[in-house]
Amino acid sequence: MIEILLILFAPILGGLVYGFERVVRARMQNRQGPPLLQPFYDMYKLIDKQSFIVNPYHSILGVMHFLTLWAVVAFVILGGNLLYIVFLHLLSVIFIILAGFSVNSIYSHIGSNRELLATLAYEPVLVMLSVGFFMLNGSFDISVIREHTSSIFPLFLLFLAFLLVIPIKLKKSPFDASEAHQEIVGGVEIEFSGVFFEFIYMAKWLEYVFIYLLLLLFAGNNIILGAGLAVAVFFLVNLVDNSTARVKMVHLVKIVLGIGVTLGMLNLLGLGYV
Template identity: 80%
Template sequence: MIEILLIVCAPLIGGLIYGLERKMRARMQNRQGPPLLQPFYDMWKLIDKQAFIINPYHTILGMMHFISLWMVVAFIILGENLLYVIFLHLLSSIFLILAGFSVKSIYSHIGSNRELLAILAYEPILIMLGVGFFILNGSFDISVIRENSPALASLFLLFLAFLMLIPIKLKKSPFDASEAHQEIVGGVEIEFSGVFFEFLYMAKWLEYIFIYLLLMLFAGDNILLGTGLFAIVFFLVNLVDNATARIKMSHLLKIVLGIGLTLGMCNLIGLSYV
């Protein structure tokens, strides 16, 4: 029952995290910042706007992105197969990319293309993460992973690699080239408006939930450790966001793939020796 409640509320929790983050970022930049509930104000406002459509495919694909992302979050909460969750998440990203390519807008295309390249950067690391958990627990099932003791120590290198892909997924500096407001005005989301933009806006919240739920997996059955991890990583990500510029896609690929794969590799090899 509690799971159902969590699944239904997932976007709302994500919205709260997003609001907290905006507030925190403003404080780090010496500003007052928007109210905590600002994301929800934006949400209600977007419902009330006149909706524009470029073409039906574009809009429907955007919605599919949102729904499938919600599915991903639901499956994590329900404790399904981790590998399947990762692939379903890939599917949801692909919906978004297809949406971006389905309009005749150059910024949308560039954004989609960068999103594709970003997938190239983070997907192998996610798969390795899944395999790491599999080696530790003998199962891909998230419910099993949650029942076991914390995996943070044995998967520490993979954890570091995972930290690198949080900014990619959450569109934070230095790895936010796929959204890049100053270059391509938001990339994929540029042609969405009104209530249809809402889906993308809320999908961003779900992305928070997805990434932090994966993070919690490192803590296993230790809820305290999980909360601590969340707090530390949340702070760290924002700190890095405020201390770096946006780097280019080619650099992103080199850095994330180079460092992430090496770390993951070392960890997997180490695991099989122990």
């Protein structure tokens, strides 16, 4: 029952996290910042807007991106197979990439290209992460992982690799080149408007839920550790976001693939031997 409720309210939960993050980020910069519920005010305003579309494929693929991501989050909450979840998540990313390519806009295309490259960088890390959990717990099932004790120490290197992935997925500096508002006007988001932009906006919130739920897996059955981990990572990510400059796409791929895969490999090798 609680799972169903969690799934239903996942976008709202994500919206709250997103709103809180804006407050925290503003305070870090010595600003007042928007109210906590600002994302929901935005949503309310967007409903009223007239819907402008470029072409139907574009709009539908945007909606599909949101729906698939919701399904991904549902699988995580219900304790599904982690490896499968990683690939289903890939499907959701592919929808938004195709949406970006389906309009004849230069910003949208660059955004999609960058999104593809970013996927290339973080996807192997996520796969290795799942394999790490499998080697430790003997199962890919999240429900089994949640029953075991914390795996943060045996999977510490993979945890570090995962920390590199978080800013990419949450579009945070230094790895936010695929959105890069000042440069390519939001990339794939640019041509969405009105109701259809709402779906993209909510998908962004779901991405938060997805990433933080994955993070909680490191804590296993230790709830206190999980809470601590989430809070610590939340502040760390925002601190880094506020204090670093955006890196170029090519560097993003090199850094995340090079460091992430090396860390993952070392970790898996270590698990095999110990």
